[in-house]
Every structure is written in structure tokens, then in C-alpha cells.
Amino acid sequence: MSRNNIVIGIAGSGGDGIITAGELLVQAASSDGLFVFMLKSYGPQIRGGESSIKLRMSEIPIASQGDKLDVLVVLNWKDFLRFKSELLLEDNVVIVSDSDDKFPEEDIPIDKNKMKKWYKIPITEIAKESSGTKQSKNIVTLGIISELFNLPKEALKRSIKKKFSNKGQKVVDSNIIALNAGQNHVKNSLTKIDPLEFEYKEHEPRLVMEGNEAIAYGAIYAGLDFFAGYPITPSSEIMQWIGRFLPKYGGTIMQMEDELASINAIIGASFVGKKSMTATSGPGISLMNEGIGLASMTELPVVIVNVQRGGPSTGLPTKTEQSDLMQAIWGSHGDSPRVVIAPADVEDCFDSTVLAFYIAEKYQMPVILLSDGFIGHRKESINPAHLKDKKYGFKKINSRKTPTKEELKDYKRFKITKDGISPISYPGIEGGEHQTAGIEHDEYGYPSSDVDVHKKMTLKRYAKYEAIKKDFSFERFYGPDDAEIGVIAWGSTKGAVKEAVKKANEKGIKVQAIIPQIIYPFLMEPFKKFLKNKKKVIIVEMSYSGQFTRYLRGFINFGKHGVTTFPYRITGGAPFTVEEILNKITEAAEKK
């Protein structure tokens, strides 16, 4: 059976080079213009532990990782067992395994009757024989599967050359030999009996990125001046990419002593008029809440990225979850307005970051960008053309409104205005001297504990929400407007929801999904439109306590809209599958 859409899993020990193999394949596929989507997974060890990848490549656009594997490659069965709940198999899966791995066959949890074909190949031996070291097992494997399933062979060769070129010609050569050895083994010693064959035409090369990378680029694109951060999984790559590129553009990056320092440093940078940002994960946000409140009170633009991981506490650092939503909205003490934005895929990471800066600078408030480990660490194709054509382009984000000469005559930093936005001056601007304070203050910035002043200023700070609600709408609806069944989801859940909605509609169940990008303040208008014809709405989220559900109910009186809700809340760890969501849709459709 020839197809243009395939899901491949590879598992093995840390030393097996699984991740490198996956990345080479991703590189190759995208240079041939394919859409790719790749997840990596590791055991708890820093080195020598188990690792796996799940890679989907397709000629047509894809939104998710694909539920089950068409092809499973196992270099070590013991290691595979750790990932068996992440690497689910299609009934007619094709398996390729290293016959040199002497794991007892009866312990392998595979239904041998269902699978299409199991190739047992002496991968280690081929590696040793061809390149003289078993270290090239991963490249041999690439040779084998590229030949078996017609994966991008020429492109793979190019990728290998590029990847190893800085290690010298010898290394390149020996890897090419390994690749060839794998391919030759299939050609010469195997009878290929499965009909699984990947087929595609070449297209314009695509860009592949991880979500964290896209956020780093988005920030630089938006004109980031100052970044301060502290490493934490799964967000560290944002700081690392920025550390490589930002100095090139004259910006400043600092690794601080902790997250308290990071958030306060970017507030300091914003105070002197610079676009600033930090990135962290849950534990870091828990430490930043006081600082985020300070930014809210001082009305200083800052962008805070939270790449969510499994919680609570240290939780599951390497796994994804959507359980920091309520914290993003309500984590600081007091009534402290902020904006919460959630990117829904890798490309959207770029867009959302640019948007975050735009909103932060324009409305003078902290913006929290709520990504997660699933988006942050996966590799996904994005459209390079799209990136060039941003609504809020680089250098155009000069949205911070500074005072006019006239306004400087009697300068009120916190002047009460209709939209809550007051012209902001900063060190360097003559005549705009003032004190900015985290304590309640009057329009000039003078501290005040007067009840009426507090009221006025609170209303001023919240007036920005009304302005934002007017200024923004969003258009991320999937499926027909007149569907009576709806799905509400947010963030990284989008991919699976989008594909599930498509399948459901194809199956004849009319359903529509809505995936907001601006999560908070709550934009009622699009939901009104969405809810108009709905009778049943599934709320999908990866938070057992149902944070998104509680949040939505706080703002939408579903009962009044005649809508019954079906919360679908799961604990984190593994991303949603399309099937899970499709099941929920079917269930809801069948419920009386």
C-alpha cells in the first residue's frame, strides 16, 4: 500500500543515537518539502538511559503526531518497554528490530497475529562490519528503513553530510558507509514482503523548528532588547537560542541567580524603556508571581513564557500538562491584571510571541505566554513564507506610547484615560521624571493608601481589558458553524482536536471546535458566535482539576445558553490522541 503519510517510532538506549537518527530524518524530510512532526522522549537518566522518537511525515499538512505507529523500530526491547504507552502500534504495524538484542521474545508485548511484518535484522553486526563501530547503529537503521519504506534517501545523505561535516571528512564518510550498508542489506539480503511504501513528490524545502526555538525567534523578530532567565526544563532552550542569537543584534541576555531575579530584572529593563522577556516553567512561575504582580501594578510591559510541564511541585519535568492555566490568570495576590496567551502549535509559538510583545508594549502590562512541553520540545514544520508576513512586524512594535511635550508639562505617569493606557516615560526622557511604585499610587505615581485613589486606579488598570476585548478577535474555528456539538480546547491540544473534528465531520457527526489564542481577558464575542447553535460542548484539557472548565464556567453561563458541557479532563504526561477526542465526540453525539 503506498501512502504519503506515515508514523514511525524508534526506541533504544541513550547510546544508540535515537534522537540523532530522528533529527536526520526530520531534516531530510523537510528539505524534500514534507510536513513533519517529531516527539522525543527520554528516561530519567542524564546519560545512558533510554530514549525514543515518534516521527510523522506527510505530503499533506498535519496537525498532530499521529496516534499509532505504522512502523516501529526497536534497537533495544527493554528500553522500548518504558515507552510502550507512548508508542502505541497500529494493528498492521511493521516492526524492524535488532536481532542482536537478545531479549526473550515471549516478553515482547506485541500481538504477533495482528502485525503485518516483523523484520529482525542484525543491525549491530552490520554497523560493526561496515563502519567498524556499533555506534553507527542509528545510521544503519536509517539506511534500512529508508530503503524498506522509501523514505527520502538522497535528502538523508545530504543531511548526514551536513550534520557531520564539522567533524571532518572521515566521520562523514564512515556514516555514509553505514547508511549504504543498511540500504544494501535490505536490497541484498531481505525479501520485502510488506506493501507499506511511502510515496511523495518533492516540494519546496520547509522549515522545521521546536516550539522553544520558534519563541526565541519570535521574540527577536519582535525586537527583544533584554532577556533574563534561569534554566528549567522544558523551557531552557528558549534562553539558549536567545543567548546565541540576541547578542548578534546588540541585545542583552543574562542568566540570573533565580527566577525572582529574572522577573525583577526584566521589570527593571522595561522600566528603562526596553522590550524584555523571561522564560521558565511551572516552578519558576510560582516564584515569579510576586514580580508579575509588580509588573501589573507598575504597568510595565514584560513578556513571561511558561513552558508548562507536569505538576504539582517538581512533578514531571520532562512531560507535558496544561495545569498552570489558573495560576497564569490568578497566581499573584490582589487584583492584578495580566494577559494570558496560549500558542497552539510550533508556528503559532512564533506568532503568539510577537503578539505577546505587541500587547505588553501597547497596554503596558505583563503578558504570559502559556506554551507546554509538548509544543516546546517537538519538531514541526512551519511555513517560512508565513513568518515573513507578520501582522505585527519587527520594528513595527513601537507600540509603547510615550508622553508628548505637552503631557510632560505636568506629567502624570498613571494618567487616567478611557482605555487605561497612560503615556509612559523612562530614564533618558527629559522632563518625564517620576517614581514608579508597586505600592498603590495616584496618577503622578505618589504612594497613596486612600480608598478612593485605590478604586480609581484599580478601575484604570482593568480598563485595559475592555480595550483589549475591543481590539482583538480570533478566528480559530474548525468545522461548520451550525454544528450542535462543540469542542472547546486550548493550547497544544489543538492538533488532536483539529484532526478529530475533521474525522468526525467526515464520519457524519457535525461538530465545531474553537481554540482561543488570547485566553485571558476572556473575549466573549467569539464564544457567543460559537455557542449560538451548540447544544453539547466538550471541554478538552490536560488538567485533572479541570482548570479550563472552571475558568470557562466562570465566564460563560452555559445553562443560560442551553448548552450541556462534557468536561474531558485528563492528567498530563502523554499528549492527547485524535482517537480519544473522537471517542468523546461520538459519546457526546450519542448522549440524549
Add this chain to the structure above:
Amino acid sequence: MSRNNIVIGIAGSGGDGIITAGELLVQAASSDGLFVFMLKSYGPQIRGGESSIKLRMSEIPIASQGDKLDVLVVLNWKDFLRFKSELLLEDNVVIVSDSDDKFPEEDIPIDKNKMKKWYKIPITEIAKESSGTKQSKNIVTLGIISELFNLPKEALKRSIKKKFSNKGQKVVDSNIIALNAGQNHVKNSLTKIDPLEFEYKEHEPRLVMEGNEAIAYGAIYAGLDFFAGYPITPSSEIMQWIGRFLPKYGGTIMQMEDELASINAIIGASFVGKKSMTATSGPGISLMNEGIGLASMTELPVVIVNVQRGGPSTGLPTKTEQSDLMQAIWGSHGDSPRVVIAPADVEDCFDSTVLAFYIAEKYQMPVILLSDGFIGHRKESINPAHLKDKKYGFKKINSRKTPTKEELKDYKRFKITKDGISPISYPGIEGGEHQTAGIEHDEYGYPSSDVDVHKKMTLKRYAKYEAIKKDFSFERFYGPDDAEIGVIAWGSTKGAVKEAVKKANEKGIKVQAIIPQIIYPFLMEPFKKFLKNKKKVIIVEMSYSGQFTRYLRGFINFGKHGVTTFPYRITGGAPFTVEEILNKITEAAEKK
């Protein structure tokens, strides 16, 4: 007109001894068995600024500070002006002022036609003449008003003697002279023409406390072993009282370097089996959120007190607000269960603290006690008999379940049980050695990033909520069950709501209020009962963003219950008045 319920306000400069005067009067009134309620208020200066008190005393129980003053005493008009929104006047107010204060009469914002009587008395002069120093102005004032309005005179003398006894007989004598001088001035030089006369019978002496004091006592009563904290307004007194008394009972108190240290120190103390607590206010909680999540994940009992102040950020340190509610519930990253309890008055501070320990120890989780500056800093009568008869008495709180010999044979610290409670061992218990971790872990405590383990353990941690929902109910309903109008409020708002509901029912508007003590987890049962007959429900809270409203809506589908909600959310600073709430009730009643 004679009455047994009076509201008095006194305002002046910091040096005037206003607070001392108020405290002496409170002391006197309660030793005569009266109910008292006193608020203090200060300007921003540490010393020499303005200050005021508002004192209500009554022969019958009172729940609020009283909306408006029957008597206003002014030692300095300029200072009074700063409090004019806090010290509202009854139309027929009686004013006593120092005629030596040369503030221009036309600037005094008092409607002279409405007031009953204005006594201008040379208070400073009387002070100087009688005791040789104007420092005794406050005592002279007490003499004047006790004579004018028949306030507890003998008791006042006793209070003064007690208060100054440690400063020597001379000081006592000179203060008594000042008191007499005030009283004599009224008797000899004034024509008393207003009919306002306080009248009461003596009763058993009452106890007077501030909320913070009651929390300190409650904690010691509950068997507190270890307290760690960091000073912050308006919570510092809790640590200060505990610092005085806890060492007497062999406990340990530590002032830590910050709130991060405080929360982690009490977690450490809990880890070794001790009842532990910290107290702070909003900014401190914002720093403790990571630690609270750690306690949630490690399932260690700790009690965290938040005496809320105005926010966001440094906000209004000396003013009250209810805007840390959502943070208490959702402030930590991840799905991290905790219990939130809100005391509703000073006596309830004692009870709620005992309850907090009970719940923390029994269910092995963090409990947040959400008080506020209004309760924390006001003086209020409590019933000493009540305190002796606690449901969860001292030493009876041995609710922490330790493992049996049998269980120690294969000890699982995080054993999955129906109610989520696993027997807990701690250093000192032989055979119970284990690792407790903030990282996800299996039943033994071994770290695990397995998706299924995470699911099981999350469900286990949340199972406690179901147990709590079964184990507790609450009975704080005011007004008739069959009322169609309802009021939902929480915490310190209780007093004004209770009195407003009473008045409304007296006026013929049937209305019922519900004031939960356990706020989170959400106990649906009492609300079901409450909502049964309701058509319109007013939600009263001191948070502009409407946190309580959002929270309730997240759990109650009001639309489905056929209930229309009327959120009444104000910014913080000044406590609710009875009238404000009564107005809202009337409005709701009139709405079609």
C-alpha cells in the same frame, strides 16, 4: 435618648494617643461585659502621623463596626479629614472637639444643621492644667466622653490603673487625675443638652481580641509545635504573639530570612512529624506558592495563614481586601490540592485555626487560612466559654495517621487508599524510612515519570477532597430558608451581611445569607440547600475582578438552578457597611 449600643469615633495626630484611648475604652467596656468592636486606622507615617479609632460598644451582640458615628471626637481637624471617608457621621451625631485646635471652622466638612450638638472643649488646656502635660489629652478625652455619655466610668479607672501600673504609681496617679479632670469639666462647666445616654447593666467580663491574636491562640491551642515566619503587615502580630507564648509550651519559633524559607522550614518541621504553621500576607503568599505546591505533592500537613491586604503588589499594606482568594485556590503551578478556610470574625479566627490544623493533619495537605486586615487588626469581643468547648480540642488533634507495625513491613508512604490518606511515618519511627519527594513518585516514594503513575497519584491526592466533602458540612445560614433572595459572601464580609440580612427581614424583605467557612474544596451540599428556593442571589465580595463570583460560577451552574446572580464587587480599603449591602438587597428585591 438612652441606648445600649453606640458608635464612637476618635481622630487625631499620632502623638495624641488615640489608639491608647480606644484600647482603654475597649478594655473597660469588656470588663463590664459589653460587646465591643474597634477598628484602628493610621496614616502612612510610622510616627507622628494621623490616627483614628472607630469603636462600637453594645449590650447586645454585634456583628459589625456600625456604619456611622453617634459620637465623633476630634483632637485635630486636619487629621480627621484624612479619615472622613472611614468615619461617616449619623445625621444627629454629637461632636466633641478640642477648642485649642485652631482649624478654620468653615473648612470642617460637617453639616451643622443636622448634627445634634457640638461641644468645643479646651482639651489641651485641661490636660496641661491637670497633669502638667498635654500628653494626657487622650485620658482627659476619655474623662469627658465617659461623663458626657455615661460610658463605663469605674471600669475605665481600673483599665487605666492596670495599663500604667508597670510605669509606677506616679504615672498611674497623673492619669487618674487627667481622667477626673475631664469628668469634672463636664460636670462643672458644661451644660449637657443632648439626650444621648449610654445605658447598660453589668455582665460577666468578656474577652477582647484581635483576629491575629485569636489565630495565635488557636494555633497554640491546637498544639502548634513549630512556627516559622517573616514579618509583614497586617499579619506580623500572629508571629509576635506566638513568639511570646509558644516558647512557654516548649514549641519552636523562628524568624526566617524570607517567606521562601518560612514555608520550606515548616514543611521540614512537618516532615519530622510536627504541627507547623506560618503566617503572612499577599506578597508573602506570592513567594510561598512553590512551597505550598511542595506540601501538596509531599502530602505534608502545614497551615499557612494569609491576612489579606489591598493589592496588587505592595498595594495597600494597611488596608483590607478579599483579592487573594483565587490565588489561595490556584496560586501554585500544577494540579496541587489544598484546603482554603476563611474565618469570618475574631472568634472564628480561633475556631478556623483549630480546624485548619485538624484538616491539615488528618488529610495531610496544606491548609490556607484566609483572613484579612479587617479581622486581623480589629478588636472584638469573644465568648470565653465558647473557646473552652472546642470541637477539635487541644491534644485531641492527633489526627496524623501513622503506620501500624504491619504496614511498616512493606511501608508505602504514598499508599493508594480510598480516601487518599496514607499512613505517614517520620524520622524517629523505626522501619518507616523512605524518601518524600516533590517530584512525581510511586506509592513507595520512588521518583517516577510514568504517565500511569502520575495519573494514579493525582487521583489519590484529589481523593482527599471527596473525603473532606463527606466529613464536613457547615451551618452558617442567616435568614429564612424559603427566602427567594439570597446573599453569598465569605470571610470578614460576614458581619455587615448578617446585620443587613437581619434588617432586611425586619423590613419585610425575605432574604437568606450563606457564609461558607471551608471555601475550597467546594462543598456543594449546603449550597444546594441554600439555592433551593432562591431566584436572585447577590454575591458580595471585596475584589474588583470578582474572584468569588468567578469561583462560585465555576462550581455552580446558576442558570440551571434558575437563579440570577447580582455580583456586588468593590475595590478594597474600607470594610463593607450594613447600608451598602442592604441597598443591594433592596435593589435586587425590586428588580423584575
Add this chain to the structure above:
Amino acid sequence: MKKYTVKDYKSKTKPIWCPGCGNYGILNALYRALEQLQIPTHKIGIISGIGCAGRLPGYMGTYGFNGVHGRVLPVATGAKMANLDNTIIAVGGDGDGYSIGAGHIGHAARKNIDITYIVSDNGIYGLTKGQASPTTPLGIPTKTTYYGNIGATFNPIRTLIAYKASFVARIFSADIKHSTDIIAKAITHRGFSFVEVLSPCVTFRGKDQYDYFREKSFYIPESYDPSNEVNAFDYANDEDVLELGIIYKKSRPTYDEALEEVRTKAKNGGVSSKLGLLNNFEV
């Protein structure tokens, strides 16, 4: 060019510190130091945390930032590093700096961030009305040490030397002339300058604190060489006496200088823009 006077450095707000508070001396010395250095008001950022001392920025005619308790140095670090054109001065109390903010000093110091950090050390928590601080003497009763303070005190000077601060000085707020001089030198110094101020809290430590400081302190003689950190460490033995003046000073590269080198490396092809994407970002 405009000539700046003390008046320009003052804001319209009158300080609300208690009469006799040591912070008045610090404020006046700062006014004068800035006048002496003629730094334009709009190029100055005074950063503080929370505490009585933390109110100082509100009394300045410059830019001011009054943030949250303990984070004065991170804010000042960000403010300085994001725009080197400005003079950034951090101020705060002993609680703000040595207790809740203790984690930041060492890092601002070792990185040699080019700011001045003035600590108004009254050995008490003033704003919260009298609790013990890390520099409250042993045995003293405070609101949180009802039976007398326990635990050894924090030695700021020795600690800052261990932290590799490049300028470490102590002044007494009652001597405005000397304080002006040292503060001016601290601001002028390239790198992290630390100024510990003996600053009495008349309300919670009593008026005697003036006498106590006066008796314990002495001026560092001209002959003293502040460039050796071991000598300086030895000198700053707090069980002894309190030295006034520059205790340690040594120039070394600042963080901004080091970062400039990084930028040069990055620009000189130190990094290739992997995806061609970054070309889009060029202006």
C-alpha cells in the same frame, strides 16, 4: 549646559520618615553627591525595595522605582544592563538587602554590575514596626524577639568582600559631608559599589543608636590601603569597631564590558544563522 542643584534632585514630596531618622542624612548626602557629579536628573534611576529606606526614590527629582521587598538588586541590574546610558543607584534597608534580598547581592557583586548599592542599616525592621533584622545586635528585645535576639549577626562588609564586590565602603548618616564624598566616589566607581550606612532608627532602636554608632565608629586613616582583600577582611571585624570610609576597592572588568565582547564575537560570525530565517530580522 544646564547646571543641576540640590533642588533639582528633590521631588515635590516631603519625606514622611520619623523626625530624627537616619534616612534624612542619606537623602541629603545623595542630593549633594549628585549635585557634585552633575548627573542629569533624567539619566538617573533610583531603585528600591520596601522598607522605610525604600521610600527614598519618592523623594528624588530623578526617575525612581519602588518595587517589592528584597528585589532591589535584580531590578537595578536589569535597569542598568538594558541601557548603559543611565546611572543606576539601588537603595534599601538591612532587612530588604541582608535578609529577604540576601540571595542577590553575591551575584550582582561577582558579575560586577556597574551600579551603586546603598544599604540604610538600622539593625531593625522599621516599616513593619520593629522586628529583628540580620544586623540586630544579640540580646536586644524586638517585636519578634520578646526574650532578646538570638543568633550571630550578619557582617555585611566581610561578606561583600568575600563576594568580590569591587568597591566596599561604610558611612554614618549623621556625617553628611563624609557620606556625600563616599557616595560620590561609589557612583563614580566603574563596577559594583557597595555602601553600608549606619543609619539610626530613632523609633524602634531608640535615640541612643546615634551615640552607639558614634562611639563604635572611626574614620579610616589616609594611610590605609583598601586594595588588599585579606587586610580588608581582617579590618572589618564587627566585634571590634566600625570603620568609616572605603574599606575595599579594586578595579576589574564590568559585566557590560564582558557582554560587549560577547556581542562582538556573535557579530563576527561567531554564530551562523542556521535557517536563513534570521535574515528577516535584519533591519
Add this chain to the structure above:
Amino acid sequence: MKKYTVKDYKSKTKPIWCPGCGNYGILNALYRALEQLQIPTHKIGIISGIGCAGRLPGYMGTYGFNGVHGRVLPVATGAKMANLDNTIIAVGGDGDGYSIGAGHIGHAARKNIDITYIVSDNGIYGLTKGQASPTTPLGIPTKTTYYGNIGATFNPIRTLIAYKASFVARIFSADIKHSTDIIAKAITHRGFSFVEVLSPCVTFRGKDQYDYFREKSFYIPESYDPSNEVNAFDYANDEDVLELGIIYKKSRPTYDEALEEVRTKAKNGGVSSKLGLLNNFEV
């Protein structure tokens, strides 16, 4: 009485550190020190934050607590002060202790909390895969210092001396015998004992780190007198060489001793129970 062996101090979990990691040496030395001291396993609490080193409590057959990043000392302080019967040992990495946890060391040290604090210093963030730490040498490229590390390094020994820690030592994880000896002494010491460990991270600092430490370090001669803090400060100049052994040690009252005095004062009528209410609390 039960005799405890190394086996008793081990848990059933096998360490997942990289082969060759310095933490193995620390773990083994700790097992042996405890065996030497014969402390019952159920009276020991090993407390850690987060990091590769922070995984150590999980490998102990004692009580263990693996908390959040940077808060090892507050947890250990609470654990110790709430029940003096237990031996509390805090362990963690250089990032955990000197970066995010930097604010706590000075206070645990000056209060002289009777715990032992072992820092596994590999000059890198291991667990998060190779970012710079406060002790990463200048110029070294790491994940967060692509163009080489900038900013002076943190000197733990000097800092701890300035903090008035009462026991300050350094060991090298490769020398298990010496490490065992020093750790045992640290545990025995009454008061705050600090042990800095040169502990290679073979994965992110390379195997050379063993050679580097070996070359730079030397054993403190017997003749050395660790009781003088100025000498000790002088000795611990990190631009020079790394001393192994006890660098500073001086006995002074612990916080628990001081608190016991407070309790005595309180019980001896130091405070009157104002309201009679407290009578109810008496057992």
C-alpha cells in the same frame, strides 16, 4: 544494640547518575561516615533540593526529603529545629546552593543551625543538561554561555567564613577515604557544618575535570590552624589552589541552645498569660 553497616544506609534504588559522576564518591563517603558514627537509619534525615546531586536522598536507607530547587537549607533548618533528636544532613548542587539558594546559606550559618550541608560542586548545572553555574570557570562555553562564561566566580569557602559558619571544609569526591573522614567530622561538629565537594560532572564538564581538580587541589597540612578566620580567608584564595580538609572551625552556641534559653525565660514567668485564656492550654 543493632550494628549498622553501609548496607543499612543504602536504599533499594540504584543511582541513575552517569557512569563516572562525582556524586558516587560523595554517596559512598556518606555511607561510610554514617557507618563510622553508627547513627540509626531512622534518626537521620537527608534533605535535598533539585539537581543531579539532589537525587542523593533517594539512594539512602534513611529518611529522605527531596524538595524543590534551592530550598534545601530552610527545609533542613525546620526539620532540625522541630526535633533535635534527629541528625539532619543537607545535600545539593552548586546551582541549588550558590545560585537559587544563595539567600539561605548566610542565615543558616550565622544562626549556627546544627546541621551538615554538603555541596556537590561540579561547576555546572548537571540535571538541566549543562548551563553555567556560579562556580563555572570564566571563559568556558556552556549551554547558556555560547560565547564563553563571563562574570567572576563565586568563592564558597571565603563566603562561608564571612557568614560565620562554624565548620568549613572542602573535599574531593574521588578521595573517598578523606571525604569519609571529613564528612564524619562535619556531622559530629555541633553547629552549622559546611562541606564543599569538588565533584566532577563527566558529562557536561568532561572527564578532564578529574585531572583539573587533582592538579589544583592539595591536602591541608597538619600544622594548619583552622581556628583563625582571617588566615582561613586568606588561605581560601581560589585563584590559587584548592585546599582539601577543614579550612575553618570554631565552636560557638547553636541556635537550639539559644532557643532553649528563650524557653526557660518564657516558662519562668517571663510572660504573663494576659487573658487567663492560656490556662486552658496547659495540659
